[in-house]
Amino acid sequence: MCSSGGPMADIDLKKLKTKKYHCKDCGNSFKGLGKKVVCPSCQSDNVELAE
Ligand SMILES: [Zn+2]
Numbered sequence: 878m879c880s881s882g883g884p885m886a887d888i889d890l891k892k893l894k895t896k897k898y899h900c901k902d903c904g905n906s907f908k909g910l911g912k913k914v915v916c917p918s919c920q921s922d923n924v925e926l927a928e
Contacts, residue, residue, distance in 0.1 A: 899927040 895908040900916035901923045907916065915922045 897927040898924045900924050 893910055895910045897906065898909040898914055898916075899906050900919065900921055902921040903916060903919045905916050905918040906927060907918070909915075909924065913922065914924055916924055
C-alpha cells in the first residue's frame with residue numbers, strides 16, 4: 878500500500894482530514910493523521926490534540 882512515494886502521496890494527504898497536534902516532549906506543533914501520531918521532530922508519541 879505504500880509505494881515509492883511521488884506526487885500521489887502528497888495528494889492523498891491533502892484529501893484526508895488532518896488534525897493539529899502538539900508534542901508534549903518538544904513543544905512542536907504539527908498536523909497529524911490517523912490513530913498513531915508521532916511528532917515529526919522528535920518521533921515521540923507523547924502528543925495531544927491541539928484545539
Ligand atoms: Zn516532539
